[in-house]
Amino acid sequence: MIKAGLTGGIGSGKTTAARMLALLGIPVYDSDRSAKRLMARDPEVIRRIRELLGDAAYRNGAPDNAFIAERVFRDESLLTGLNNIVHPAVLKDYLKWTDAHRDAPCTVIESAILLESGFARYVDKIIVVTAPEEIRIRRCMVRDKADEEAIRRRIEAQMQEEERLRRADYVLHSDEKHLLIPQVLRLAGQLGGRAAE
Numbered sequence: 001m002i003k004a005g006l007t008g009g010i011g012s013g014k015t016t017a018a019r020m021l022a023l024l025g026i027p028v029y030d031s032d033r034s035a036k037r038l039m040a041r042d043p044e045v046i047r048r049i050r051e052l053l054g055d056a057a058y059r060n061g062a063p064d065n066a067f068i069a070e071r072v073f074r075d076e077s078l079l080t081g082l083n084n085i086v087h088p089a090v091l092k093d094y095l096k097w098t099d100a101h102r103d104a105p106c107t108v109i110e111s112a113i114l115l116e117s118g119f120a121r122y123v124d125k126i127i128v129v130t131a132p133e134e135i136r137i138r139r140c141m142v143r144d145k146a147d148e149e150a151i152r153r154r155i156e157a158q159m160q161e162e163e164r165l166r167r168a169d170y171v172l173h174s175d176e177k178h179l180l181i182p183q184v185l186r187l188a189g190q191l192g193g194r195a196a197e
Contacts, residue, residue, distance in 0.1 A: 004126070020184040127187065128168035
C-alpha cells in the first residue's frame with residue numbers, strides 16, 4: 001500500500017483535491033475533521049484539554065471553539081500544549097484507520113500541517129496542492145468571510161510555500177491556468193487508484 005500525505009496552504013485547493021481522490025476510490029483521512037471529532041468525543045482528549053484550559057473549554061458537553069482559540073492564540077505555550085494533546089490522538093486514530101484500509105492500493109491523509117506536525121514521517125509520498133497567493137487570498141475571503149489582512153496573517157503563520165514544494169513528491173496546480181481534474185486523475189493512476197479510462 002502507498003500511504004500518501006496531501007497538504008497545501010490555506011486556500012490552495014487541497015480539500016477539493018482530496019474530494020476528487022475520494023471520488024476516484026482512494027480512501028482519504030481528513031485530519032482536521034478527525035481532530036474536531038476527537039476533541040468532542042474522546043474522553044482522554046477531553047480530560048486533558050480541560051486540565052490545560054479549564055472547564056470553560058467545553059460548553060454543554062461540546063468544545064467551545066471560540067474560547068479555545070482565544071486562549072491558545074494568545075499564549076504560545078497553551079497552543080503547544082493543545083497540539084501535544086490533539087496531534088498524538090489524531091496520529092493514533094490515523095494509524096488505526098490505515099490498518100483498517102490495509103487492503104487498499106493507496107490511502108491519503110489530508111492535513112494542512114502534514115509537514116509541521118511530523119505526520120509526514122508516516123507517509124510514503126507527499127502531495128502538495130499549490131496556488132498563487134492572490135488566488136488563495138481571494139478564495140479565503142469568499143469562503144471564510146474574512147478580510148484580506150487577516151488572511152495574509154494566517155498565510156504568514158504557515159510554512160513557506162517554497163519549503164512545502166521542496167519536500168513534495170507530487171505537485172497539483174490549482175491556479176486557474178491548469179485544470180485540476182486531469183492532474184488528479186493522473187495522480188490517482190500513479191498512486192494505484194482509478195484513473196480515467
